[in-house]
Amino acid sequence: MSDNGFDKVLVANRGEIAVRVMRACEELGIDTVAVYSEADKHGGHVRYADEAYNVGPARAADSYLDHDAIIDAAQRSGADAIHPGYGFLAENATFAGKVEDADGVQWIGPASDAMERLGEKTKARQIMQSADVPIVPGTTDPVEDPEEVEAFGDEYGYPVAIKAEGGGGGRGMKVVHAADEAADQLQSAKREGEAYFDNDSVYLERYLENPRHIEVQIVADSQGNVRHLGERDCSLQRRHQKVIEEGPSPALSDELREKIGEAARRGVREADYTNAGTVEFLVEEDEDREPGEVLGPDTNFYFLEVNTRIQVEHCVTEEITGIDIVKWQIRVAEGDELAFAQDDVEVRGHAMEFRINAENAADDFAPATGGSLETYDPPGGIGVRMDDALRQGDDLVTDYDSMIAKLIVSGEDREEVIERGKRALAEFDIEGIVTVIPFHRLMLDDERFVTGRHTTKYLDNHLDPERIDEAQEKWGTETAAPADDEEVTEREFTVEVNGKRFEVELEERGAPAIDIDAAAAGDSGGTQPRPERAGPGDDSSGGAAAADGEQVAAEMQGTILDVNVAEGDEVAAGDVLLVLEAMKMENDVVAESGGVVEKVAVGEGDSVDMGDLLVVLD
Template sequence: MFDKVLVANRGEIAVRVMRACRELGIDTVAVYSEADRNAGHVRYADEAYNVGPARAADSYLDHEAVIDAAKKADADAIHPGYGFLAENAEFAGKVEETEGVQWIGPSADSMEQLGEKTHARKTMQEADVPIVPGTTDPVEDPEEVTEFGDEHGYPIAIKAEGGGGGRGMKVVRGPEEADDQLESAKREGEAYFDNDNVYLERYLENPRHIEVQIIADHHGNVRHLGERDCSLQRRHQKVVEEGPSPALSDELRERIAEAARRGADAAGYRNAGTFEFLVEEEDREDGELLGPDANFYFLEVNTRIQVEHTVTEELTDIDIVKWQIRVAAGEAFDFDQDDVDLEGHAIEFRINAENAADDFSPATGGELTTYDPPGGIGVRVDDALRQGDDLVTDYDSMVAKLIVHASDREECIARSRRALAEYDIEGIPTIIPFHRLMLDDERFVAGKHTTKYLDHHLDNQRLVDAQEKWGTETESTGDDEEVVEQEFTVEVNGKRFEVNLEQRGAAAIPAGGSGSGSGGGQKPQPAGGSDDGGESVVEGEGEQITAEMQGTILDVKVEEGDEISSGDVVCVLEAMKMENDVVASRGGTVTQVAIGEGDSVDMGDTLVLVD
């Protein structure tokens, strides 16, 4: 067994992995960006190393920085969690080549074969697993998109090979959208997964999202741990997951599980992974299930642990993360497939820092002035933040996960109502009101919701009413005395120590150097920074188009002197791993562009001036 594991991630999943390590008697190492210097996963770890600035590409996605941290800490294994580098075959290969460091996950070759979607589709075709009509080679030209649309019809999904969870996926509803959506999908794929290859699929209009948890050791043993239903999504992002699926008959359930097993066998898969499928929903009476003849299609393989692995753990009483570590250490399973029993029903609720009533817009900052999670029988909370912590908005919006387990779905829903009512968070908005609404939603309770339900069928006024009824305070009520804090971080023999100097009612302490963090009030920097290290200065008069949230500029659509109209897109801002178009509220002439591609901006920063 390993002595020390570096967790190449942040937030609740980093703490989740560290807890498994601690129970196995393994020391843990955290990595953190400047934005996460006070994060919960840093506090929990035995050691912690700074791997760069807030921008993920310069820290959590920096291959060499993460591997160097493992070497400095003398870690003998790296666990990637999910997201960031978890499905990056190049990074996995580098870890495999690093002497004395073991990769906790499937091999780089398996990740190459299954993690990149075009390779996975080819493998599934050979294993006689049904796939959605689409391409098996990367698409480069918009004409390929329109030709596919002419043959298979619209809409079309353009998907990044390394993507998942809706990131790197764009929907083309007509030939006129092919150029822009192809460019956007490739850009997201490059930004988040270091891979701008994309492929095409027929876009199913009314599917359920079903996935099968697989785990395999290096001794020829493959186990499936049942399925999860992840159909409640907004903008292709899962918000509620449950198991078993409330829509599948036992016969259909077995067909899908068998397809997953065939796929895993064909790929020679090892460690934990998830085979995802789309199941076409049908008109059903109340209580009627989808029969064995229902259409289902392979979607993708997630070559990693997933956010919703907790649902399966509650149903099977199998610690998947521990088995990831044990498999990587060479251990064989001590249970057979017949030993895997799914007991009762489990639901996971993602507690995101978002306002569901405002199109699930992410919080732009705040402090957890109150944080009191629920407890009691059948209630589990996976988190990393604690009361008094500031919300870090540079990455995803998830604060925690609430997992509820009970003897059946009816009791699980009742227990979930109780647990969500107990969950007390103030200082930031969360989607707890949305979750409470869903537990009284007729379609969700009946198990008839699909992946399109939230985006196309749910009345937004119900979300507004839920937010008013169950929403919490989002502003701190502390005193107004200015507190200036200067933090120093030092490492001695691999151990992280922090020294804080705090002054109240005093002028700000000057901070030297350009790497002192992401202080508020700074103007956006030119792409790559200015030659003299100075700030970009906004000059002139006119309408200021400002950033509504903290993020990174992915694309600038205008130049000085351009004539624009109300509603025109001036730039694309990435925040919370989603692309957001920034539009002009009125027409005019662009007199200054204060940002460039790759710049990090804070909420309120001026992006463009229009006269």
């Protein structure tokens, strides 16, 4: 690190957020380092960075979540600092602490002890109580026994939310509607917490039936200055996953938004927190509120959690304040003092962010299982911002989350943003991969959303699924299957020496294909041929050979979190056979009919592809 700040930053992430951070670094005159897994060797963030390092195989636990591999890449590259983006290791206080202790490398984010205080929800609730921030009734100590869940439900009423200490975005959260669900849901929440956050500790909260999700963007420096940059409304959610975010909220009066913003500042100050973060609140919606009415200053709002990192939807705040949050993350880590006072923060106009996920909304938002961007022509024009990493011709990487881009639209007011959003989404031309663009177009004509009276439960409980089917049929594209005889000739090579990536351009049109494996095997300085994967059902693996019984196969690519049955067990229709993690969500694989387990073809921790054999029932 030079006297003027960082010279080189490693971005410990992938995809559009990695590119977003790298762009901020470039504008600050800082070189960038990418890390990538085997699945991401042709990723857009790798193309954008000044240099790149391979940190392991496709499975996130063996690459993007490998603490030692990430820090080693930073030290080998000579990076001064590590920026984690969001997801993966961004809220891992243990990893942040390791970076703080590493020689020559600095953490761009909150201090690890502050991350631990606010990242673990029970500690965060205690801090917020001390700062006089309203909190939802809940526990401040971890919960271990189903009886504790039942006792809480008896006292405060059902439903009860069981939440993972390290969770967020709905991951690691289970809802208990009655006492007889307590044991199963507690076990499931603890399992998700362990799988996603290396922490199986959980706590309880009263589950609000119809809240709005309001979050406040904050940034704080090491000199004690704390600023909030206004709020974002993230109430349009599906299964606790945000779909469209906007700012400012169409539902809040100015008095209420000021109360919520100041509560966020008090809580962050109490936690001795630095760098960027988001304080999330649940706001009680008035179900009888008329279009055009807003929620007054006496409306109840409750602290939900603190995200100790940059958020997916930070772009909304940047568009309405003109403040580059990522640059300020870097500057604060370099020791700079915030250059603006709270009164200098001015919210101008309105903005919305549309997550462009590779999902089929008409098929219960099922993620795409493959494909390539045969056409990728994003929209442009005034008030349109694209945050992406993929380009036309790129293959879809399905090992991680389903987001392929973010479209952010801004304008003078919400009405203009809605009309501009319609125009931009209609311009967005993607072929080869199914996306949620038709769903977004539907929502911009949805009366409940357009009038700003939707809650976090609207999509799951009230929106007619047939309307989504109609939108998909009208505006959607399907994943195109490649022709069986399609021949692809590679002329661009990637070589790794001691884990560092180098690119060699040997492109030639019309020449015969090169046997890349043979070439690599004969080149001691390049990558070695990748061994064939012996997946479930492959006789060469010594695993599941063909069986005569009912075969239960994986419906999507993912990782086996838990196997609930063994060979010889008798199961009934609807019994959970195993749990498959895919796209950061836990999915139960159930028996469609009763029988005896003849073969279990997978084990805990195994990676599977769509169609792989999981269980055979007789």
